[in-house]
Each structure stands twice: as C-alpha cells, then as structure tokens.
Amino acid sequence: MSRDRVALGIALGYAADRLLGDPRRGHPVAGFGRVAAGLEQRIWGSSRSRGTAYEVVLVGGAVGAGLLLDRLPAATRVPVVAAVTWVVLGGRSLTKEAQSMSGLLVAEDLDGARLRVRNLVGRDPSALDADELARATVESVAENGADAVVAPLFWGAVAGLPGLVGYRAINTLDAMVGHRTPRHERFGWAAARVDDAANWLPARLTVLATAAATGSVDGARSVLATVRRDAGRHPSPNAGPVEAAFAAALGRSLGGSNxxxxxxxxxxxxxxxxxxxVADIAPASRLQTRIGLLSLGALLGARAVSRAALRRRRRARPGRPRPSSRR
Structure with missing residues (x-):
C-alpha cells in the first residue's frame, strides 16, 4: 500500500498551525498581499475586465507556484506540503484573536475591544456595546473558521499543493478587493465571485461538521433545520449557512444590522x-476547533477512499495485448 505524502503533510501542517499559529516573520501570505496591492495600483480601473485580469494573473501565478512545488523530489513532498499547509491555515490565530477579545470584554475595556475587533471584521465597531462586540467575534469565528481552516483543508485534500496555494490566493484577494465599495464594486467583482465559488462546497462541509460537532442526533437535526430555514436571510451564500449552523450548535442567535x-x-x-x-466566545472557539478536526478527518478519509478506489479500477483494467514478435 503506497503512502499518501500529501495527506501526511496536510495532517502535520494542521498540527503545526494548532501548536504554533501563523509564522511571526516573513509570512508568505503577507508577501503575496504586497504583490497584489502593488499590481492593483498599476492596473486598477472601475472595470470588471481589469479586475478579472487582476484575478487571473495573481491566482494563476499562485497555482503555477504550487505546480512547481509539486515537481520537487518525492522525498521532500511531506515537509513541503506540511509547511505550505501551516502557512495557509489560520485556525490558531483566529482562536487567539477570539481569546484576546474575550479578555478585553471581561475587563470591560470597550475601547480596546473596539480596536481589536478590526482584526476580525470589517463592520464599524465605534458604537458597539459588549454584547454586539461579542456577536461580531462569534460570527467571525464561524465564518473565518470556514475560510481559514475548512476551505484550505478541502482544496489541499482535493488538489494538493496547487489547491492549497491557489485557494489562499483566492481568499486573500477577496479580502483585499472583494468589497462593494466605490473603488472595488466593479474591479473586485471577479475576486468576490471566484471566492464564492471556491467556498461553496467547503461551507456546506462546515455545516455538516458543525452538525457532527454537537455530538447528538437532536443537535445535528437542529443545526440542519436551522440552516435550511435561516441561511437565506444572510446576503452571503456561504456565510449564511455557516453562521446559521453555528447559531444552532451554540443555542444562540446571530445576525442583525451591521x-x-x-x-x-x-x-x-x-x-x-x-x-x-461575552460568555459565548470561548464555547464558540472550542466548537470551531472541533469542526476543524472533524473536517480534517473527513477530508483525509475521503481522499484515502478515493485513492484506493482509483487503484482498484486501475488493477481491474484489462491489460493491452502485447504486440506479436512475428512479422
């Protein structure tokens, strides 16, 4: 039985993220962001075609880099996949931000919490009270957990190194230009649409993992029923199901005016x-950790099953007849 070096690397990278968090210096995603910002300054225009070209160049470049990494010697595959997985995941950093928010809110430091929450959400926090800041934090844990943990694991399991780096490029560009602001409404159209497409399946996997993370049949049913009923109330096709599932799993309500x-x-x-x-931030972080572990296990398990099925099909193919040596 052959060893799946990609799966092993993803598992080790996930463990590194949970133990170490993001690299403190020279983060490759930050470097990619600087390149993307520089290119935006050069080619920006209030045009979907310019924004589409921007998306194609940067995502295509990231996927190309993943393909080059994929051509390295087989002996380096596990450490390279582990390192890339560690870099593209953001689960530990998300947990630390949530813990910091909880600490500030427990200490009733609203000014500090309003400043800190900008690391998690794009909404205006200047008038938010403690409970609204807690809602912003829990919603970020839900949505960013899907984007920064489940989705990279999904694309890594499906497409290996090109999937890992390509997805992180897509998600980074959406965060940079995929907003409906006067500057980015047209230029960022492609980035937002590609991110929606890349996250569609991972968001549904997150819902299933959230249902499983409740640990009970009744809890799972509640999650799925709430998603069917409420997800469409949210303007995002992916954040809606994820946040509705999170709300049901926690036994709380999310959403409102931002x-x-x-x-x-x-x-x-x-x-x-x-x-x-404020008391719900810690349970939300624990729930997200369980979702990440369940997703990792499900994705690597599905990858192992698919690889085994492929090997069986290859063995079952009838061999080609050997050409005769006689003339």
Whole structure:
C-alpha cells in the first residue's frame, strides 16, 4: 500500500498551525498581499475586465507556484506540503484573536475591544456595546473558521499543493478587493465571485461538521433545520449557512444590522436562541476547533477512499495485448 505524502503533510501542517499559529516573520501570505496591492495600483480601473485580469494573473501565478512545488523530489513532498499547509491555515490565530477579545470584554475595556475587533471584521465597531462586540467575534469565528481552516483543508485534500496555494490566493484577494465599495464594486467583482465559488462546497462541509460537532442526533437535526430555514436571510451564500449552523450548535442567535462605512446592512436573524454574550466566545472557539478536526478527518478519509478506489479500477483494467514478435 503506497503512502499518501500529501495527506501526511496536510495532517502535520494542521498540527503545526494548532501548536504554533501563523509564522511571526516573513509570512508568505503577507508577501503575496504586497504583490497584489502593488499590481492593483498599476492596473486598477472601475472595470470588471481589469479586475478579472487582476484575478487571473495573481491566482494563476499562485497555482503555477504550487505546480512547481509539486515537481520537487518525492522525498521532500511531506515537509513541503506540511509547511505550505501551516502557512495557509489560520485556525490558531483566529482562536487567539477570539481569546484576546474575550479578555478585553471581561475587563470591560470597550475601547480596546473596539480596536481589536478590526482584526476580525470589517463592520464599524465605534458604537458597539459588549454584547454586539461579542456577536461580531462569534460570527467571525464561524465564518473565518470556514475560510481559514475548512476551505484550505478541502482544496489541499482535493488538489494538493496547487489547491492549497491557489485557494489562499483566492481568499486573500477577496479580502483585499472583494468589497462593494466605490473603488472595488466593479474591479473586485471577479475576486468576490471566484471566492464564492471556491467556498461553496467547503461551507456546506462546515455545516455538516458543525452538525457532527454537537455530538447528538437532536443537535445535528437542529443545526440542519436551522440552516435550511435561516441561511437565506444572510446576503452571503456561504456565510449564511455557516453562521446559521453555528447559531444552532451554540443555542444562540446571530445576525442583525451591521454598519459598513456608513452603510447599514441587515444580515437577518439566524437561530432561535438568545443573542450571544461575552460568555459565548470561548464555547464558540472550542466548537470551531472541533469542526476543524472533524473536517480534517473527513477530508483525509475521503481522499484515502478515493485513492484506493482509483487503484482498484486501475488493477481491474484489462491489460493491452502485447504486440506479436512475428512479422
């Protein structure tokens, strides 16, 4: 039985992220962001075609880099995949940000919490009270957990190194230009649409993992029923299901009105429970950790099954007849 070096590397990279968090210096994703920002300054225009070219060049370059890494000697495959997985995941850093927010809110340092929450969300926090800041934190743990943990694991399991780096490029560009601001409404259209497509399946996997993470049949049913009923109230096709699932698993409600650069958006009410409070941040972080572990196990298990099925099909193919040596 052949060893799956990609799966082993992904598992080791996941462990490195949980133990170490993001690299402190020279983070490759930050370097990619600087390249993307420089290119935006050169080619920006209020045009979908320019934004599409921007997306194609940068995502194509990232996938190309992944393909080059894939051509390294087989003996280096495990450490290279582990290192790339560690770099593209963000689970530990998300947990640390949530812990920091919880500490500031418990200490009633609202000014500090309003400043810190900008690391997690794009909404205007200047008028948010402690419970609204807690809601922002829990919603970020839910949505960013899907984006920064489940989705990279999914694309790594499906497409190896090109999948890992390509997905991280897609998600980074969406965070940079995929907003409906006057500057990016047209230029960032492609980045937002590609990110939606890349996250569609991982978001649904996150819902299933959230249902499983409740640890009970009734809890899983509640999660799935809440997602069917409430996900469409959220404007995002991927954040809606993820946040609705999270709300049901925690027994709380999420969503409401958020202000973005002076524009108020109604994100709908997700879930049946009372609104989240500061005390819900820690359970939300623990839930996200369980979701990540369950997703890792499910994805690597599915990869092993698919590889085994492929090997069986190859062995079952009838051999080609050997050409006769007689003339």
């Amino acid at each position: 202000s973005y650069a002076g524009v108020v958006e109604d994100r709908g009410r997700l879930g049946d429970g009372p609104p989240v409070t």
